[in-house]
Each structure stands twice: as structure tokens, then as C-alpha cells.
Amino acid sequence: MTRTFRMDEAQPRLLDDTAQGVIGTPMDRPEGPLKVTGKAAYAADNLPEGLAHGALVRATITRGRIAGIDEDSIADLPGVIAVIRDDRFVRNPAQGMADEAPVQPGDRIDYHGQPIALVVGESYEAARDGALRLKVRYDEDAGAEVDPATASETEDGDPTESGDWDKAVAGATVSVDVTYTTPAQVSAAMEPHAAVAEWKADRLVLRGSQQMLRFNRNEIADSLGIDPEDVQILSPYIGGGFGSKLGIGSEAVSAAIAARELGRPVRVVMTRQTVFDAVLRRTETEQRVRFAADGEGRLLAIGHDDRISNLRDEEFAEPVSSASQFLYGADALLFRQTVARVHRTPAGSVRAPGEAVGMIAFESAMDELAEALEMCPVQLRLKNIPEKHPVTGQDFSARALAECLKTGADRFGWPGRTVPGSRREGDWMIGLGVASAARPNMLVKAAARVRLSAEGAVVETDMTDIGTGTYAIFAQIAAEMLGLPTGKVSVRLGDTDLPGASGSGGSFGASSSGSAVFLAARKIRETLAGKLGCSPEDLTLRDGIARGANHEAALSDLLDGELVEEAEIEEGKTAESHFSSGFGAHFAEVAVNAWTGEVRVRRMLGVFGIGRVLNEKTARSQAVGGMVWGVGSALHEDLVHDPRTGHVVTRDLANYHVAAHADIPADMQVEFLEERDDQANPMQSKGVGELGISGSGAAILNAIHNACGVRIRDLPATPDKLVAALEAATE
Amino acid sequence: MRDFTYLRATDADAAAEALGPEASIIAGGTNLLDLMKLQIMTPERLVDITRIDGLSTIEEDGDGLRIGALVSNAALAADSRIRAGYPVLSRAILAGASGQIRNKATTGGNLLQRTRCPYFYDTAMACNKRAPGTGCAAQEGAGRMLAVFGTSEHCLAAHPSDMAVGLRVLGATVEVRAADGALRTLALDEFYTLPGDRPDIETTLAPDEIITAVVLPAPRAGSVQAYRKVRDRASYAFALVSVAAVVEMDGDRIGKVDLAFGGVGPRPWAGDDVAAALAGETPDEALFRRAAGALEPDRAPHPDAAFKLPLLRRTLVAVLREATGLAEASPGTDHAKDAA
Numbered sequence A: 001m002t003r004t005f006r007m008d009e010a011q012p013r014l015l016d017d018t019a020q021g022v023i024g025t026p027m028d029r030p031e032g033p034l035k036v037t038g039k040a041a042y043a044a045d046n047l048p049e050g051l052a053h054g055a056l057v058r059a060t061i062t063r064g065r066i067a068g069i070d071e072d073s074i075a076d077l078p079g080v081i082a083v084i085r086d087d088r089f090v091r092n093p094a095q096g097m098a099d100e101a102p103v104q105p106g107d108r109i110d111y112h113g114q115p116i117a118l119v120v121g122e123s124y125e126a127a128r129d130g131a132l133r134l135k136v137r138y139d140e141d142a143g144a145e146v147d148p149a150t151a152s153e154t155e156d157g158d159p160t161e162s163g164d165w166d167k168a169v170a171g172a173t174v175s176v177d178v179t180y181t182t183p184a185q186v187s188a189a190m191e192p193h194a195a196v197a198e199w200k201a202d203r204l205v206l207r208g209s210q211q212m213l214r215f216n217r218n219e220i221a222d223s224l225g226i227d228p229e230d231v232q233i234l235s236p237y238i239g240g241g242f243g244s245k246l247g248i249g250s251e252a253v254s255a256a257i258a259a260r261e262l263g264r265p266v267r268v269v270m271t272r273q274t275v276f277d278a279v280l281r282r283t284e285t286e287q288r289v290r291f292a293a294d295g296e297g298r299l300l301a302i303g304h305d306d307r308i309s310n311l312r313d314e315e316f317a318e319p320v321s322s323a324s325q326f327l328y329g330a331d332a333l334l335f336r337q338t339v340a341r342v343h344r345t346p347a348g349s350v351r352a353p354g355e356a357v358g359m360i361a362f363e364s365a366m367d368e369l370a371e372a373l374e375m376c377p378v379q380l381r382l383k384n385i386p387e388k389h390p391v392t393g394q395d396f397s398a399r400a401l402a403e404c405l406k407t408g409a410d411r412f413g414w415p416g417r418t419v420p421g422s423r424r425e426g427d428w429m430i431g432l433g434v435a436s437a438a439r440p441n442m443l444v445k446a447a448a449r450v451r452l453s454a455e456g457a458v459v460e461t462d463m464t465d466i467g468t469g470t471y472a473i474f475a476q477i478a479a480e481m482l483g484l485p486t487g488k489v490s491v492r493l494g495d496t497d498l499p500g501a502s503g504s505g506g507s508f509g510a511s512s513s514g515s516a517v518f519l520a521a522r523k524i525r526e527t528l529a530g531k532l533g534c535s536p537e538d539l540t541l542r543d544g545i546a547r548g549a550n551h552e553a554a555l556s557d558l559l560d561g562e563l564v565e566e567a568e569i570e571e572g573k574t575a576e577s578h579f580s581s582g583f584g585a586h587f588a589e590v591a592v593n594a595w596t597g598e599v600r601v602r603r604m605l606g607v608f609g610i611g612r613v614l615n616e617k618t619a620r621s622q623a624v625g626g627m628v629w630g631v632g633s634a635l636h637e638d639l640v641h642d643p644r645t646g647h648v649v650t651r652d653l654a655n656y657h658v659a660a661h662a663d664i665p666a667d668m669q670v671e672f673l674e675e676r677d678d679q680a681n682p683m684q685s686k687g688v689g690e691l692g693i694s695g696s697g698a699a700i701l702n703a704i705h706n707a708c709g710v711r712i713r714d715l716p717a718t719p720d721k722l723v724a725a726l727e728a729a730t731e
Numbered sequence B: 001m002r003d004f005t006y007l008r009a010t011d012a013d014a015a016a017e018a019l020g021p022e023a024s025i026i027a028g029g030t031n032l033l034d035l036m037k038l039q040i041m042t043p044e045r046l047v048d049i050t051r052i053d054g055l056s057t058i059e060e061d062g063d064g065l066r067i068g069a070l071v072s073n074a075a076l077a078a079d080s081r082i083r084a085g086y087p088v089l090s091r092a093i094l095a096g097a098s099g100q101i102r103n104k105a106t107t108g109g110n111l112l113q114r115t116r117c118p119y120f121y122d123t124a125m126a127c128n129k130r131a132p133g134t135g136c137a138a139q140e141g142a143g144r145m146l147a148v149f150g151t152s153e154h155c156l157a158a159h160p161s162d163m164a165v166g167l168r169v170l171g172a173t174v175e176v177r178a179a180d181g182a183l184r185t186l187a188l189d190e191f192y193t194l195p196g197d198r199p200d201i202e203t204t205l206a207p208d209e210i211i212t213a214v215v216l217p218a219p220r221a222g223s224v225q226a227y228r229k230v231r232d233r234a235s236y237a238f239a240l241v242s243v244a245a246v247v248e249m250d251g252d253r254i255g256k257v258d259l260a261f262g263g264v265g266p267r268p269w270a271g272d273d274v275a276a277a278l279a280g281e282t283p284d285e286a287l288f289r290r291a292a293g294a295l296e297p298d299r300a301p302h303p304d305a306a307f308k309l310p311l312l313r314r315t316l317v318a319v320l321r322e323a324t325g326l327a328e329a330s331p332g333t334d335h336a337k338d339a340a
Ligand SMILES: Cc1cc2nc3c(=O)[nH]c(=O)nc-3n(C[C@H](O)[C@H](O)[C@H](O)COP(=O)(O)OP(=O)(O)OC[C@H]3O[C@@H](n4cnc5c(N)ncnc54)[C@H](O)[C@@H]3O)c2cc1C
Pocket: A654, B024, B025, B026, B027, B028, B029, B030, B031, B032, B033, B049, B069, B073, B095, B096, B097, B098, B101, B104, B105, B106, B107, B108, B109, B110, B111, B112, B113, B160, B161, B162, B163, B209, B210, B211, B212, B236, B237, B238, B239
């Protein structure tokens, strides 16, 4: 076994010196043609011999027990094979990195829509018909609490606080105390959750749609009560996850149990409605943000309290004030959280848990403070950037916040911003808004193997590509390090029999698992240097030729068979000494219709510091995707729950509105600043995917205020709310 | 989806014969199939009418046009005669659904699409429209998309069609054919029924009748036509409210006006009283506000949908301002000047 590399100190910036010149380039995703021609086999595309189809049966009560399942009620339906019901069924997907089985409630029901059984049929249609018609008897418990605002069962987290709050507030010239509410959301990934389970002797082969295989293997083994060695998960392609596929879910566990019981492979694909109401959602939030500042705009106190919800037994709590704790400094800080226990679909990680909703309130409140101070919102932010992490006292590693704000203001024409309500084109009122972006960067334990032969290189790891560009980036890292054209590197991902990587989550995948690829390749470079007769520092690899210390040789001549290296990385002392985060600034221009309250985003700019950019195109796509979701968060998305049953009301893509093409302006700009984060990892790169959504919604809300003078504090900012505010303003 | 038998009708007689209470016509299938998958509609027999000759053309009919029931929404919106003479209809259709759906969706199917009330879609919940007599879960439930006019204590649902609102403002009629070949022609207010105590019945169509065509009267030369749809996102969403207007000017004064509203009623909702209040007057914002203010529902709307009333009034004022020339057309407000 290889020794694990710990990130204890900054590493040389090797990728600045390598010669292949492919790192950072906007290389196309190599698997792209497979995907757009339908040749990439996603989980549900696998149809092994003898396949049976499962459909999940869902609870139609909110709380209680299953009193009985009347299997005879569907026994006569043509094509129905069996009703599978097992105490090992899981209530909901595992939380990210759980590494163990999620809640297995037996016959207990905790939310309306909970998967309780599986009907297996010869066809998908037969199974689904059976699942809808199966008669289930319940012992219903009355009085299930479903409303987070009024739920009586709550838990308060330990507050994070420093300084003398009362004193700081007493000394303030201007203060802001505002409450924002954000609705629940769902990931709504394009590919529904799917699993094809097949037992080969006593070993489970699961083709699934999963983000974090190293954890998922343990989760399903624990769920089933088997040895993790007896599980192989294959997830080479995933049609989006956004957190909803971090942990093993009911589709995988039920498919595995059914396949075992029936002795034939079973496929379970969630319907679109099930993806909405039985997969982890993002909690709704109620957030109170308080700022106190002196007359010059220096912050004296920062407070951010939130109330969120989750189902009982779920440990996950959306870290709403995550970014609020380090963006700006003040004499006194106070961050508090309350979790309400409700019988709704469980809450978990959805893209940028914490920042995605926390920064909407926090950065909007910052705009409210700037307004109260009659100060430029960009200047106010620049003025309050702290020297050290305000809570932990750590140094920051590379931090581009100020530079992003300044560069963005310049590029966006920010100085042309006028007072609220003063720009108009016909019925449309036009405004500009700004918000900071921040999303902490993480290094998660990850391993990878690199093989080099005369034919080229192969990268092997159980890392996943959820549409983010892993295949491209790993090819670029290995090609850059080994001096090969990217076409000479093949990348194998998504197989638990390969070295265990970080998985895709928290924006840490490319940098964490990519660093393992980098380190394995670095070892190969050392070997090659030895073979060539130079020091690793003197070695130059390019287009299959090694040069160094006046020697030159083709790799094919240096290699005698295959060179294989495996590396594993985990965080070390730099994570203690330094706080690493992606930073950025969002700018938005919106138009608000004076009659109808419709909001149209006219242009957006995001400027980001994400350390070294590994692939300009995939990084840009990630940033744009996040910004688009910011538009959706501010204006559209709303997972509505029934006030009586807690059941999700907006359960499909017609009723749950994600931004449509027409909602996104053609003028959607992204700029990355040149940056290296030496404390982050050996590649000096940082996460990007979630930075784009962090703060972008606030820039839009702030632009709405600049357009028409209305503050929308209850999201999403739909026409009814704008109209109510516009009517109130004219009365 | 439940098992069903499938019959491909080659002519209207064969279709009519196969119809009955347990059967459903399938045209584009964009609404029916979704409802069948969720077992909200469970026909035992599907009668496919898409191969019937003669239902897919738009033909001159006196001074007007006769639109076959199978003409797709896309083809109808793109037809040059419609675009020139009835632009409000093109605009209404193009404001609905998506390009893919409009390619499949038919004129007849669009008229008969079912409500989007979320409880109609949730078989675990009471719904008088889906399961008569079970109650109405929307009353105490989430009700942002519900109607404000024409509701009853038994059902608050809105009709979701945009096209039907365009047809209503143009005074179109629906031609239906019974099994015995008898033809009836119905104004839209005769075709659609109000929920009353039978929200499961939505039209006066008999089980053996099929829609064969929609007939448009002569075009309104010189009119300004507008369809303004306000929705939660810029495309691919059902109307919160919509306003269809056909306005003729008589010199400086307002001449004949027709109005219809979408998203607010169990059928395309006519604005005849408001229109009457405008005829003969000089365009003026205060006048428009007064006229729009007269829009009042008979029953208090569901609290979640109450916003639709002020939103509808404001949207109407904005449409009238532009249609009467009081204000320049704003970008993006879907306004067609001077129908030929
Ligand atoms: C995601 C989504 C978004 C949408 N958004 C909008 C929107 O914004 N605005 C809008 O207006 N619509 C919208 N629609 C609805 C769409 O317009 C309808 O689904 C479509 O018009 C139905 O036409 P069809 O031919 O597919 O009907 P089908 O699904 O085939 O039939 C619908 C009903 O009509 C009956 N029927 C069909 N033809 C006849 C006939 N000739 N005689 C008697 N009965 C008949 C069928 O039996 C069935 O009950 C949307 C649909 C979807 C799926």
C-alpha cells in the first residue's frame, strides 16, 4: 500500500513549469460525443439478460405504520412478479459521506411519499401499474407536524460568537435587522435516480447513479448487512447529481434486495415525481441578518441566525451562515441555528449547501446596509474584508475577493449605476446589483493510479464524472505531467474496484482526486528522471520525449514495460494554518415590469478566484451553471409542500420551475483571475462548481431593488410579490 | 399506466362508433398520456384519430377559417392567414408549452386539456374533478394556480389553455360531430361548462362526440391584437394571468373591443363588461383602471390565488395602454399591430 501524502506544506508549482501546455486549456470533454449520440450507458441503460423491473410503492400517509400489504390486490395483474418488502429498506438516501446505512425504519412511516415497498414486474409498465394499485393498510398517527415555522420539536445548535455584541451594537451609527425566507428546493438532476442490481454468486454488482462510490459501497453493504468487499458499484456516467446522489438511496437498496430474492437482475428507476418527493431536498430557511456599522461603513457587529428543518434522525443541518462567518470582519459576531423537526422529505446537501441560500440573505442585507449608509455596495464590501478569519483566526490562503469586486465593477460598468427607480425603458425599470461570492475549498482523501506504457497513459480511480468534466481534467493532468498529448491518456472512472477517490461533492472532486492523479504522475516522473539520468527538477517531458541534463530519449525507449504508480492524498497542516476558499463577485442587471412585476435578467458577470484553472471550459460551464441556478433561486424555484400532509405539491418539471432558456440572458460572462492557492493542494487549484451559485441570487435581488426600490425578502421573487410591493408603494 | 385496447380510426364514423364512457380519444397525446401514466385517467380503450383524413387542414370558410381538429398548435400558429388576420391566436399559442409539445399538440386536444391543479394530479388526495364526490383538497391546500372567477365550492381549478383564450377573444366556435354524423356548432361559452357541483364534467360534449373543427369568423381588419401572458418564468410555464385583446379604434376614440382572460377561470374568461365600458371612450389610463377595477369575482378566491385579481387588472391596463396607442409598445410585451 502506498503511503498517504499529507498536505502539510505548500508544494512547488510544478504545473507552471511542465511543458506539454494542456493544463488549463479549454479542452472538450472526451466523452462528449458518446453522450450526445446516446452511446454513453447511464445506469438505466444497462439491460442484463433476464432483467426485471421494479417500481417503488410510496406511503400515502404522513406518519404512522404499515399495518399490512395486500399482495393479492395486484396478484392478477399481468406481468407483476412480486411485491418486495424488507426491513432493510431505507427511508431516504444516505447523507453525503455517511459511509453507513441511512435510516432503515422498518414499517414506520415518517413522511408522505416515503418508499415502502417495491413491485417487480416483467415490464416497467406492469411494475408501475402494480405499485400504483397495491393496497396498503396503515395505522396512521394523527397530528404529524409538517410546518417548519410552527413545529414544536426544535433543536438549537451551539452558537458561534465572539466579541461584545451589546457594546458593538450600542456604538453603531447605522444598523440593519432584516429577516429573509427562502423556500425548499430540489436538485432536479436531468437523469432520474436509477439502479440495476445483479448478483454474481454472492457479489452484488450495482450499476447506479452515484456521486461518491467509496462511501456508497460501504453504505449499501451496511444497508444489506454484507461485506463491502462483496459489492462492486459501477457509475461511469451520471446525468447530474447536485448533491442528490451523494448517498445510496431507496432505488439501489430495493433493487439489490429484489434481485437477491428473485435470483435475477432488477432495475429500479425513479419516476420524475419520486425524484422530487423522496430524494433529499434543500431545507427552506428563515434567516435573520443583523449588521451594525459606524458612520464610515466599518462593520461593528455581524449576526446571522437561521431556522431550518429536517426529518427526525437526520444529522444534516444546512450550514446557512457558513460564508457569513468569514467574508467580512467585525468587533462582534453572532451566528445561531435552530433545526425544526418536521415530517417532510428529509433535507440534505443540494449544490453549495449553506452558501446557496445563506448568501442570498446575507449579501442582500449587505445591500440594505449600503443603502442605509448611502454608500456604494462595492466600497462597503471592500472596506470590511478582514485580515484573518474572523472566527478561527487563521490566515487566508489565496483570496481574490477584493480583486474580483474591483475587476467586476470595472468590467460591468458599475459606476454607471443610478439611484433606485431612475432608469426606465418603456414599461421596464432597470437596475444593477452586486454580491460577493465565497465557498470554502476542501481537500478530501482520494487515491488514484496512473499507468504509463509506450502506448500512452491510463488513469484509474473510482472518482465520478457527474457531467462536470472529470474525464477531461484527469486526462489533462496526466498528459501535462507525463508530457503526452491528451489523446494518449485514457481515463477510467466510476468503478469501486479502482482506487478510492473523494467522489464528486462539495466542489472538491477535481482538486482532491485530481491531486491524487497528479501525485501518482509525479512519482512516475521521478522514476523517468532516474532512468534518463537527471534530477526530477531538470526533467522536461513533452510529446513523448524526455529531456534533462543534456540527455534526450523517447518515452517508449525509456520504458521497459509498464510503469504503475498509485497515490493517495489527504489534508494536512495547511488546512489548520490556512483557510482556503474560492471567492468572487457577482454582478447582475435586471428589468422589472412596472405593471406585471415580471423580472428579466438582462446580463450577468461573475469574476472568480479559484486558484489554478484546470480546464477553462469546464470551469466556465460550472460557474455559469451555478449562476443560472442563482437566477432560479432568486426568481423561480419553490418546492411547495401541502400544509396538511407535508407532501410535495410541485412534483414535476412543469410545476417546479427551474430557469428556462428564455430566463437566461445571452450576455452571461465569467472571468477567472490568475491565481495559485499554495495551501490548497499540490496543484494550487480550488473548487469552482458551487462558487457560481453562492451569492448570485443576491446580486439579482439587489438589482431588483435598484430597478424599482422594492426589497423582496421572501423568495422566490415572483410577479405576485413584486406586484404587491409595487401596489403598496403607489397607494 | 393501465392496460388499454387501442383502435386506430380511419374515418370519423369508425371513431364515433368506438367511443363511449370507457373510451378516450387520443390526438397528440401530450396531456392524455401523462394523465394515464399517473392513473388519473384510466380509459379502457384509446381511439386514435390522428389518421383520419380531412381533420388536419385549415380552410377558408366564408369570410373566416375552418381549422381542423388535428391541426397542430405549431402549424396553426405559423399559418400565414392566422398570423395576418388573427395574430392574437398565433401569439397565444406561441406563449404556451414548448416547441416540442406544440409540434405534437392538436387544436382539439388543446381545448380539452385538463387542469393543472396539483391535487387533481395527486391520487392520494380528494378531488371532485378526478373522483367525483370525494371533496376538494385544494380548498385548504396550496392554491397559487387556482382560478378566481367561475369557481364553485366544489372546485376552484383553472383551465390552463392559452390557445382557448385567443379563440375566445376572436369569437371562435367549436364544431362537434356525434356518432350519427350530426354536427353541432358551439360558442366557447356553450362548449365549456362551469364546475358547479359537477367539476368532473367540463364541456357539453357527449361521450360519442368528437371535435372536428374550430371556426374563426372574418378577420377584424385594422384591429390591434395583443396576447399578454404573465407567468412565473419567461417561457414554458402556465399563465398566472393572461389577457387577450382585440381593439379597434374609431378615430381618437375606442371602437369595438373584445377581451378574454386566461389563468383565472375554469374556462377562457370573457371580459365583455369591461370591453363594453371602453367602447366609445377616449383612451385614458384612469378609464382603464376604472374598467379593470370592475373585474370582481363572485366568490372570495383561495388566499394563495387572490393576487391574480390585482395582477390581472394591472396587466389589462398595460395591454390597453399599448393597444389604444396611449403608450408605445414595450419590448417583449407581445403586441401585434394592425391585423390585416
Ligand atoms: C409541460 C407542459 C407544458 C405545457 N404548457 C402549456 C401552456 O403553457 N399553455 C397551454 O395552453 N398548454 C400547455 N400545455 C398543454 C398542451 O397545450 C396540451 O397538452 C395540448 O394542447 C394537448 O393536445 P393533444 O393533441 O396532445 O391532446 P391529447 O393529450 O391527445 O388529448 C387531450 C384530451 O383531449 C381529448 N381530445 C383530443 N382530441 C379530441 C377531439 N378531436 N375530439 C374530442 N376529444 C379530443 C382527448 O381525449 C384528451 O382527453 C403544456 C403541456 C405540457 C406537457
